[in-house]
Amino acid sequence: DDLEEAGFQDQARSLTDRCIADARAAARRAPNDADAHWALAAALKQRHRPSEAIPEYRAAVRLDPNDADLHHEFAEALYDQGLSTQAIAEYQAALRLDPKNSEWHYDLGWELKHSGQMAPAEREMRLAVRLDPANPDAHYGLGEVLAMTHRELPAIAEYQITARTAPNPFDADRRLLDLEDKNGRYDAAIAAGLRVLAAFPSDGxxxxxxxxxxxxxxxxxxxxxxxxxxxxxxxxxxxxxxxxxxxxxxxxxxxxxxxxxxxxxxxxxxxxxxxxxxxxxxxx
Structure with a gap:
């Protein structure tokens, strides 16, 4: 079974490498085609070669500055490389083109939080919640910002929404275990911890x-x-x-x-x- 799995992985890598080679050739043939650069960037990103992907995303964005999805994908690649300032700029560019995308407001808020810009991060998370109240990520992100700015009771309320609605609520439950305990709500904290252990029984x-x-x-x-x-x-x-x-x-x-x-x-x-x-x- 292990040998068979290794064979599948080698085959997948080989296909991806051929895909990169084909995409690179297409980008050379059509240097002014944004889609060609985008396809090459996406193939490189999939193969975990971000330093090569980023220049291709940059070329694609320069050639087609009005594609919101392209800006967002470029922002994700920059985020993965820890290029926070550039990632924020690309998330903002994507949102100028698609301002009602809740998930993207969350992404921007998360990057702002990560870079320590808490007030704009909170604004983006609240926008994400307002645009899609059923988005558990948005409630979780808002909870993170509130907790990090020492507003623990409002943070608990946001984590509780995530714990009720997210397909995988365990990060929210871990946060609830910690914050409910700190705030003297021990039974609620224990209940959150037991939910985590039901999924991860060896979580010491x-x-x-x-x-x-x-x-x-x-x-x-x-x-x-x-x-x-x-x-x-x-x-x-x-x-x-x-x-x-x-x-x-x-x-x-x-x-x-x-x-x-x-x-x-x-x-x-x-x-x-x-x-x-x-x-x-x-x-x-």
Missing amino acids: NTMDNIADCYLNKKQWQTSLSWSERALRVNPNDPVAHENLGEAYIGEGKKAEARVEWQQVLTLDHGQIAQAARDHLAKYP
């Missing part, structure tokens, strides 16, 4: 977050069981050991807690280790 980070929710609810034994489950996935998970220590303290088991926090110090050298040191100092 989600188990850690659920354990934290139960710590906040002061349900020490349940928190312990979730941390132990996370450690079965990854025995070197420092967050699970830190959570175990807190749960043991809740149960009055200082010696067991200190063992867990000492273990954290062998596994982490950042914020989690600092929390463990603080706990060790507090409970000598």
Whole structure:
């Protein structure tokens, strides 16, 4: 089966390489044909050769500046290369030609968010939601901007819409697990985490977050069981050991807690280790 799959992959690569060669020849024969450059750019992009694709997209856009789809595809290629300023300009060019495209407003908003331009990013995400209220990506993007600008309750509302409507809502559920926990809505957070685990039963980070929710609810034994489950996935998970220590303290088991926090110090050298040191100092 592996050999057969490898054969199919080789055949697909060979076909793509022939497609690139044919497209390159067509672009040479018709240097003023935007479609020829676009076809070559698309073939190169498909073959993961973006540095070669971008000049072809640029030539196509110069020859046909009024094709919204071309500007958008060029923007995606620039985004993939991390060329944020140029990608934003191309998304904007596409939207000048097709201003009611919700998905493209989302794409522009995402790139603006990625480049730290939060106010225009929020404007684009709100436009995306207004143009298509059923677009789960737009609600997710708006939730991201709101969360990053410390408006957590409105962000939760947007993530909840995504979680209800997206075909794959798990990123939104992970965000809900984190934000609902931070805002004291522990049962809602746990419900979001359980939805993630239904799809990804070995997601140790989600188990850690659920354990934290139960710590906040002061349900020490349940928190312990979730941390132990996370450690079965990854025995070197420092967050699970830190959570175990807190749960043991809740149960009055200082010696067991200190063992867990000492273990954290062998596994982490950042914020989690600092929390463990603080706990060790507090409970000598």
